[in-house]
Amino acid sequence: MLNDAFGGIDLLQKGLDAAWTRNSVITNNIANVDTPGFKSSKVEFESSLKQAMEAESGGFRAKTTRPEHYDFSGSVEKVKPAIVSNNDTSYRADGNNVDIDYESVELARNTYWYYALIEQISSEFAKLKTAING
Amino acid sequence: MGFLSSIDISGSALTAQRLRMDVISANIANAETVDPVTGEPYRRRVVELSERKSFSAELNQAMSAGVKVSRIVEDASDFELIYDPDSPFADANGYVRMPNVDEVEELIDLISATRSYEANVTALNATKSMALKALEIRG
Numbered sequence: 001m002l003n004d005a006f007g008g009i010d011l012l013q014k015g016l017d018a019a020w021t022r023n024s025v026i027t028n029n030i031a032n033v034d035t036p037g038f039k040s041s042k043v044e045f046e047s048s049l050k051q052a053m054e055a056e057s058g059g060f061r062a063k064t065t066r067p068e069h070y071d072f073s074g075s076v077e078k079v080k081p082a083i084v085s086n087n088d089t090s091y092r093a094d095g096n097n098v099d100i101d102y103e104s105v106e107l108a109r110n111t112y113w114y115y116a117l118i119e120q121i122s123s124e125f126a127k128l129k130t131a132i133n134g
Numbered sequence: 135m136g137f138l139s140s141i142d143i144s145g146s147a148l149t150a151q152r153l154r155m156d157v158i159s160a161n162i163a164n165a166e167t168v169d170p171v172t173g174e175p176y177r178r179r180v181v182e183l184s185e186r187k188s189f190s191a192e193l194n195q196a197m198s199a200g201v202k203v204s205r206i207v208e209d210a211s212d213f214e215l216i217y218d219p220d221s222p223f224a225d226a227n228g229y230v231r232m233p234n235v236d237e238v239e240e241l242i243d244l245i246s247a248t249r250s251y252e253a254n255v256t257a258l259n260a261t262k263s264m265a266l267k268a269l270e271i272r273g
Contacts (some may be wrong), residue, residue: 020264021265023260024139024140024143027140027143027257027258027261028200029203030144030147030253030257031200032183032185032201033250034151034154034201034246034247035184035185035249036182036183044219082196107260108240108260111264114264114268118268
């Protein structure tokens with residue numbers, strides 16, 4: 001029962017982790033804006049989380065008979081933010097592909113996304129508190 | 135991912151961009167400098183940046199963590215020749231070699247370094263505000 005009550009918070013915590021990792025990656029992209037040959041990276045998380053959540057709620061899943069079998073869905077608990085390098089493009093003659101405008105926008109978006117998650121976590125705790133205190 | 139690794143990343147970039155500005159300032163300051171003894175002109179210097187990677191990150195081909203100044207190189211381009219037959223360093227035709235510093239180029243590089251510095255300050259402030267906001271979670 002209590003585990004269920006914390007389920008939403010666990011999910012939000014995953015979101016916070018992803019947002020923090022993304023902040024780190026964007027910061028690194030901005031730091032290397034003048035580094036010759038540097039390739040920018042990005043964080044992929046939301047799409048894989050969505051996929052895992054859909055799979056858990058009755059989507060496609062392979063039958064597994066051993067723990068090492070791959071079930072082609074991934075459970076929500078296992079979803080982690082993945083850092084993907086963008087190696088295919090060059091933005092400038094020195095081989096660097098950091099688009100500073102894109103990174104600045106993503107930085108701002110990610111910061112407010114993080115704020116929103118924090119507010120949601122706080123309100124989840126407030127709800128629990130109300131339920132406990134009556 | 136360390137709690138404050140983002141701050142460290144931005145910090146490394148601030149250091150690197152500040153050094154770039156220092157070297158550009160030195161170039162502009164020495165745009166007319168000739169060694170008083172040998173007559174050898176000042177050579178323009180350029181900062182070379184590279185990704186800062188830890189050894190384990192290098193092994194795993196993981197993301198780099200910040201930027202570092204790999205070295206400061208001298209610009210090998212030709213010195214400027216000016217006609218000044220009265221100079222003690224003038225050659226047989228009356229020409230004196232002067233530093234290969236182009237002030238306009240230096241000023242453009244200076245603007246570029248300043249803007250990069252500002253971008254990193256913005257990123258640092260974003261990280262700071264995120265960390266501060268996380269402390270506001272109350273049970």
